[in-house]
Each structure stands twice: as C-alpha cells, then as structure tokens.
Amino acid sequence: MQLLCALSMVVALAPAAPAQAATQDKPKMAAPATKAGAARTIEITGGDDMKFNLTTINAKPGETIRIVLKSVGTMPKIAMAHNVVVLKADADQIKFTQAGMTARDTDFIAPDLKGQVLAATKLAGPGETVDVTFKVPAKAGAYPYVCTFPGHFAAGMKGQLVVK
Numbered sequence: 001m002q003l004l005c006a007l008s009m010v011v012a013l014a015p016a017a018p019a020q021a022a023t024q025d026k027p028k029m030a031a032p033a034t035k036a037g038a039a040r041t042i043e044i045t046g047g048d049d050m051k052f053n054l055t056t057i058n059a060k061p062g063e064t065i066r067i068v069l070k071s072v073g074t075m076p077k078i079a080m081a082h083n084v085v086v087l088k089a090d091a092d093q094i095k096f097t098q099a100g101m102t103a104r105d106t107d108f109i110a111p112d113l114k115g116q117v118l119a120a121t122k123l124a125g126p127g128e129t130v131d132v133t134f135k136v137p138a139k140a141g142a143y144p145y146v147c148t149f150p151g152h153f154a155a156g157m158k159g160q161l162v163v164k
C-alpha cells in the first residue's frame with residue numbers, strides 16, 4: 001500500500017518538470033503562445049445523418065478558435081466517424097475529399113494534399129468528442145470545412161469558416 005502511494009506520488013509529480021521547462025523556454029518562441037483558455041470555443045455536432053449542425057462559423061481575422069466536434073451518432077466508428085477539416089480558401093474540396101477516401105491511416109486526408117489543411121480534428125466515433133485549436137487566417141474570406149470520412153462531403157457534411 002505504501003509502495004502504491006509512493007508510486008502515485010511520483011506519477012503526480014512527474015508532469016511538473018516538463019511544464020516548468022516549457023515555461024522557461026517561452027521567451028525563445030517566435031510568437032507569444034496563446035493560452036488554451038484564450039481560444040473562443042465553437043461547438044459542432046455531427047450525426048448519422050452525415051451533416052454538421054453548424055454550417056457557418058464566423059471569426060475575426062487572426063482570432064484563435066477552438067472547434068469542438070461531438071459525434072452524436074450511434075453507428076460504429078468503422079462505418080461512421082466524423083472530423084472537421086478546415087481548408088485553405090482556394091482548396092478544391094471535391095478533389096481533396098476524393099483523394100482522402102483511401103487514406104484511412106491518416107484520417108482520410110491524403111498525405112500529398114496535407115498542404116491544403118489549415119486545421120483538422122481527429123475522427124470522432126459515436127459519443128466521442130474531438131477538438132482542434134488554431135489561429136484563423138488574417139486574411140478575410142470564406143474557408144471551407146469538410147468531414148473527410150468517405151462519402152460524407154458528398155452527402156453535405158461541410159460548412160464555411162467566414163473570416164471578416
């Protein structure tokens with residue numbers, strides 16, 4: 001029992017060291033790190049109907065946002081999972097999602113088209129929640145977001161991040 005206590009203390013203490021190191025490294029960073037708490041959170045759900053409940057996200061240029069996607073479906077993850085992948089304004093959404101269909105290992109994002117991605121969550125299965133925090137572009141415009149799970153974009157699982 002005593003050994004267990006000692007062990008759990010070590011575990012509890014362990015993360016403190018890297019966190020301290022990170023704080024000390026801070027001045028070296030090119031841009032001031034945005035605290036996770038500073039990001040505005042946008043909640044989206046996706047379900048078995050292969051639609052996002054939210055198809056427009058409005059944001060200010062350069063704003064840091066956190067997109068939280070909850071899968072509210074019930075089908076098994078292998079057959080039905082969702083993500084939110086925000087693309088560059090000029091990305092070809094059809095090409096992008098088609099190329100990703102066979103890229104299961106990389107969450108249906110074709111590795112050679114990764115350069116078109118501004119931000120991407122992981123895939124969420126039924127009841128799971130995934131999120132991504134990122135800085136929206138400084139340039140005003142409409143940035144498409146899609147679910148890359150095969151067939152979902154074609155079914156209408158998409159939206160627009162409007163920066164203005």
Ligand SMILES: [Cu+2]
Pocket residue numbers: 046050081082083147148149152157
């Ligand atoms: Cu989906």
